[in-house]
Amino acid sequence: MADHIDTRCDLMLFGALGDLAQRKLFPALYQLERANLLAEGSRILAIARTEADTPEVRNRLLEKLQQQIKASEFDESVAQAFLARVEYKQLDFTDPGGFSELNDWRNSAHNQLIVYMATPPAMYGVIARNLRSADCCIEKTRVVVEKPIGHDLESSRVINDELGEVYHESQLFRIDHYLGKETVQNLIALRFANNLFASQWDQNHISHVEITVAESVGIEGRWGYFDKAGQIRDMIQNHLLQLLCLIAMDPPSDLSADSIRDEKVKILKALRRITPDMMEQYVVRGQYVAGTSNGRPVPGYLEEEGANKGSGTETFVALKVEIDNWRWSGVPFYIRTGKRLPEKLSQIIIHFKPAPHYIFDPDQKHLANNKLIIRLQPDEGMALKILTKDQGLDKGMRLRQGPLELTFSETFDTDRIPDAYERLLWEVMKGNQYLFVRRDEVEHAWRWVDQVIQNWQDSNEPPKRYAAGTWGPVASIAMITRDGRSWYEDA
Numbered sequence: 001m002a003d004h005i006d007t008r009c010d011l012m013l014f015g016a017l018g019d020l021a022q023r024k025l026f027p028a029l030y031q032l033e034r035a036n037l038l039a040e041g042s043r044i045l046a047i048a049r050t051e052a053d054t055p056e057v058r059n060r061l062l063e064k065l066q067q068q069i070k071a072s073e074f075d076e077s078v079a080q081a082f083l084a085r086v087e088y089k090q091l092d093f094t095d096p097g098g099f100s101e102l103n104d105w106r107n108s109a110h111n112q113l114i115v116y117m118a119t120p121p122a123m124y125g126v127i128a129r130n131l132r133s134a135d136c137c138i139e140k141t142r143v144v145v146e147k148p149i150g151h152d153l154e155s156s157r158v159i160n161d162e163l164g165e166v167y168h169e170s171q172l173f174r175i176d177h178y179l180g181k182e183t184v185q186n187l188i189a190l191r192f193a194n195n196l197f198a199s200q201w202d203q204n205h206i207s208h209v210e211i212t213v214a215e216s217v218g219i220e221g222r223w224g225y226f227d228k229a230g231q232i233r234d235m236i237q238n239h240l241l242q243l244l245c246l247i248a249m250d251p252p253s254d255l256s257a258d259s260i261r262d263e264k265v266k267i268l269k270a271l272r273r274i275t276p277d278m279m280e281q282y283v284v285r286g287q288y289v290a291g292t293s294n295g296r297p298v299p300g301y302l303e304e305e306g307a308n309k310g311s312g313t314e315t316f317v318a319l320k321v322e323i324d325n326w327r328w329s330g331v332p333f334y335i336r337t338g339k340r341l342p343e344k345l346s347q348i349i350i351h352f353k354p355a356p357h358y359i360f361d362p363d364q365k366h367l368a369n370n371k372l373i374i375r376l377q378p379d380e381g382m383a384l385k386i387l388t389k390d391q392g393l394d395k396g397m398r399l400r401q402g403p404l405e406l407t408f409s410e411t412f413d414t415d416r417i418p419d420a421y422e423r424l425l426w427e428v429m430k431g432n433q434y435l436f437v438r439r440d441e442v443e444h445a446w447r448w449v450d451q452v453i454q455n456w457q458d459s460n461e462p463p464k465r466y467a468a469g470t471w472g473p474v475a476s477i478a479m480i481t482r483d484g485r486s487w488y489e490d491a
């Protein structure tokens with residue numbers, strides 16, 4: 001399908017020497033080169049504040065690529081072809097004077113211009129305005145901006161207004177990299193290409209839903225950023241609410257960006273507000289203390305490099321979320337995410353209701369709910385837990401639960417699942433917005449998250465402690481146990 005789309009581009013990468021660009025964006029662009037998806041004539045202008053010239057930056061990039069790309073995927077000739085596209089420009093983004101030189105680079109070709117702002121969000125408006133002052137191809141530009149857009153509704157509006165003064169919404173590609181993950185996209189295929197599930201996807205058939213996004217890593221040198229954000233702004237406001245929307249939304253009428261986004265927005269608007277009196281039962285906030293990770297002792301959040309000892313920022317959040325609409329009335333979504341949990345694991349569990357009349361061994365009644373397990377990472381795939389009769393003459397009609405298993409790498413013999421940023425960059429090059437977040441989605445998500453944060457601030461309660469290497473504060477287990485349920489553990 002891409003064959004007839006011209007994907008040739010000039011990519012201006014602002015913040016090219018930062019962590020995101022070096023760890024995610026350049027490796028993703030290298031992989032696009034390796035897959036022959038970077039069109040002939042496409043060019044990259046790496047822009048940052050550091051004084052350096054193009055050969056120095058190319059050498060630095062080569063070193064980073066060698067460190068980050070698996071040996072089996074690293075090809076020196078591909079890397080050289082890729083680096084030949086890269087030029088470096090030192091620029092202070094706050095200095096409008098320097099932007100006219102970007103235009104000179106730009107004017108030497110007629111490719112689609114992509115401006116990628118891998119910079120602190122406070123820079124988005126500044127860069128946009130300076131590009132406009134330099135008359136840098138505003139109408140034809142696609143602009144990619146990173147999350148988080150602001151730190152609350154108000155600040156996100158300011159950023160969105162600043163971007164909106166220069167660019168039309170159809171030019172803006174707001175990244176939520178979870179939308180670029182293979183299995184996240186597969187949620188759309190699973191739900192809307194399989195009538196089997198489509199007809200069962202509501203409060204008549206589903207009792208509850210779990211979403212877990214667990215990380216084993218701690219703060220990894222990002223304390224300065226993370227401490228101002230916390231897990232609710234860093235993960236819930238964007239990734240987890242996006243996952244929830246994809247699970248809960250009504251079928252879009254087609255796969256166009258706005259059809260999908262319209263449905264997601266309806267869910268965000270239907271999220272039940274969590275009022276102060278609900279906080280104890282619906283929200284758990286945690287912070288890790290020293291413990292172990294992969295068998296090794298690790299420091300607590302307050303002992304991490306650069307930490308402010310008195311910080312009350314949360315590194316774990318569990319929420320019980322209710323959606324006030326016809327489809328999901330009475331179906332709680334239990335969601336949790338945290339740093340320094342026992343493993344890196346993102347999964348969604350759909351718990352189906354039992355059959356209306358149970359005729360088997362009463363002792364086995366607890367088995368009688370089908371579960372659909374959607375593994376986002378690692379080991380991408382799905383398993384449907386179904387009940388069958390236990391084998392053997394002596395077993396009578398004893399039941400047992402087993403999986404219908406679909407592990408993508410085995411079933412489809414996939415040698416490599418592309419990283420989210422590869423897919424997202426490729427979609428920007430093609431001009432498809434369906435994996436990017438629209439302004440109203442960002443704002444509705446902030447509105448909902450802001451009230452939870454406000455309740456925390458008003459109550460002044462510190463986060464509950466949990467030891468690194470455990471599944472979060474015990475209160476997060478109590479939250480779901482109170483409803484007669486438990487977080488899913490693969491048995």
Ligand SMILES: NC(=O)C1=CN([C@@H]2O[C@H](COP(=O)(O)OP(=O)(O)OC[C@H]3O[C@@H](n4cnc5c(N)ncnc54)[C@H](OP(=O)(O)O)[C@@H]3O)[C@@H](O)[C@H]2O)C=CC1
Binds near residue numbers: 118147148
């Ligand atoms: N790092 C990550 O894993 C993730 C990051 N993000 C988001 O991506 C964005 C970038 O994050 P990250 O890469 O971590 O940030 P860094 O601080 O590591 O990098 C920022 C980059 O912007 C440049 N920069 C900042 N201010 C100026 C200025 N005034 N003039 C010129 N250059 C400037 C820096 O240049 P120089 O290096 O020369 O100083 C650097 O290249 C942020 O919005 C972040 O929230 C989102 C998801 C994950």
Ligand SMILES: O=C1O[C@H](COP(=O)(O)O)[C@@H](O)[C@H](O)[C@H]1O
Binds near residue numbers: 215234235
């Ligand atoms: O956006 C972010 O995501 C990462 C987790 O992403 P994953 O693809 O590794 O699951 C998280 O570590 C980081 O704090 C956050 O900013």
